[in-house]
Amino acid sequence: MIRKHSATLHGHRTSFSLEEPFWQELKSISESRQMALAQLIAEIDDGRSTDSNLSSALRVYVLNWIKTERQ
Template sequence: MIRKHSATLHGHRTSFSLEEPFWEELKAIAAHRALPLAVLISEIDDARPADSNLSSALRVHVLAWLKAQAETGG
């Protein structure tokens, strides 16, 4: 099920939609990196291409993280 979430990025509120498994993995990545979730989301937002949306960028980040973890065994 897709859920709408919101965060404050660079002083302004934004919203995005994510399926629950992506949301849970995003929180796990933030915890693993010892970052507040909002900081991780800001990093992903800052790095995404201008023509992409935040929801997609978050999903791609989770996928890339999980693939990297699988490759390194971590």
């Protein structure tokens, strides 16, 4: 099920939609990297291309993190 989430990035509130497994994995990644979840989301947002939306960028980040962990 997709849920709406919100975060403050660089002083501005934004919202995005994510399936629960992606949300849980993002939280796990932030703990693993010892950083606040909002900080991780801001980092992903800063690195995404201008033609992608935040929800997609978050999903791709999680996928890449998991693929890298397997190697």
